[in-house]
Amino acid sequence: MIKFDTIYWLFLSPALLLYVYYRFRFKKNDAVPYAPLQYKKPARIRFPLRHVKLFIEALVLFAVFLALTEPHKLLERNMVIDRGLDIVMALDVSASMQAADFPPNRLEFLKKISSSFIERNNTSRIGVFIFARDVFSQTPLTTDHSILQDLIKGIGFAVIDHNESGGTAIGDAILAASDSLIKNKKEGRDQVLIIITDGENSHGVDPLLAAHYAKSKNIRLYVVGVAGEEPVPVYVDGSPYLTPSGETLITSLDDTQLKTIAREAGGKFYRAKNSKVLEQIFDELSRMERTPIEIKKLSDKISYVPHISIGIFLLFSIWLILDGFFIRRPMR
Template identity: 35%
Template sequence: MEFANKEYFLLLLLLIPYVIWYLMYRKKTEPTVRLSDTHAYRFAARSWKVTLMPIQLLLRLAIFVLLVLILARPQTHNSWKNKSVEGIDIMMAMDVSGSMLAEDLKPNRIEAAKQVAAEFIAGRPNDNIGLTIFAGEAFTQCPMTTDHASVLNLLRGVRTDLATRGLIEDGTAIGMGLANAVSRLKDSKAKSKVVILLTDGSNNRGDLSPMTSAEIAKSLGIRVYTIGVGTNKVAPYPMPVAGGVQYVNIPVEIDSKTLSEIAAATDGGFYRATNNRELQNIYREIDKLEKSKLNVTQFSKRYEAYQPFALAACLLLLLELLLRLTIFRKLP
């Protein structure tokens, strides 16, 4: 918390003469009873009202301090600020074609990929991370950002039914997915620019071949790490039928040759994940990438925070008035 008008704190100096005045002159204003001889009262105990009477002074001092704090305008400390952190720029390109529903990974390929990707994102808080999804076509699900809460939220919303709903063409456009991710990195100033491309098939759609996209990535200094996800032969795939789901075995057609060539051309790496643990280990290995300086601009709103002080001042004022008119009431 910070104060916009700190000069009002000088008013607190007025407390000193007030306390001195109260201690020196308060007895002159207190009512007294004249007696010819007070010898009989020399051992009389002080009443609890007399003992507690200084509480009025403390309440008035507290009220004055709270009023000064309100005048000083307390505010939450929220503003634009720039800072340098260690990080790299990463675009994650994820296959969302219908075959990603195969259940050779648990619960299925797409959910396993999302879970491991979420853990990867959470473990790299200083990186600029974005998300591209592709099937027969590709588009950016989330541009690069350090706001990882937004990335994770959009990642959770990734589904494989985009093609069945007619939103994009089904298939596997690896070249288009890679090109989309590369386009988001082309203006990056980071020393390390990386694409992590995950797919379970071979390129069969799109206007760009995977190797053409790889050459573009290479020319821009972008390393591509490719991951082929799925078992080596066949995988169980849920087929909807009347009244339920029937599982059929579909062949696994991962173009390992093309994926390894993409990785080799860009000084990246090619990995195969046939189960959940292997997929986790792959992301851990990629997590060891070098880091570079990254300038981050953070923004948050500024809020006035006088309300708690004003409420406390009102309550103390009411308490002081109540005590003065009841327990500490003085008769003329």
């Protein structure tokens, strides 16, 4: 349906009749055809050019009035902003994540499965934390997954100072991520916390207490262990990573503690040997409750003013051609 923003301009259109009457009645001799160089019996013109010109003038003026009314069409639709889950991913970036049992290293493997998870879970709000001894928020819950993908790509060994923040504080990561979910709680919408790590807790809050806290807030906790079966040395840029005692860091995954953390929170533990671990988590998430974040009524305004403007330009061009090439005004 066509609508008008300022329809009162059309009320001036009757004035066009007065304009046409004035031009037709009092301007009959305003132009004459070009005189031929030699006498020739003039051809009969059934419809004088001045009438065509007058008709075009009236059309142009009417089109101007019509454009001033801003005619447009509205296309309305309802859009569900989001019908997914609220998910926070806490990613371990400690020095041991440089171990190469997952080529090229654990951290790159973590980034790969995290990126795949975000790509496949595109209807959810997702937030990202990284942690070692300290916890850092990368982004709160958001549906802008392109930003999330860029953040994941930017995670690297040098993203934190390992001399200051070396270690693994799983408990602190659970608390920080849980608080982020709680602050953004949407009624009737399930919340999920995914911890991806390769080690035991070595700093901060007892992770079992943090897991119990998450459970008390109805946050579903999934713990993903990223490590091979055998202990491996850690190298950074081709050089061994040294502990404070000067020895090369050797890392392995004792999943006993991680299983206990998941069990305490009423969640699940997964050993990530390859990206298939995502399939298991997706199966779990598919059974959780999804509530729309927001339903918006959207209207797309399609304006007809550009089309009318083109018509005015074409008509005025024809008018100029008639006025300049075919009709000459007498000298006064």
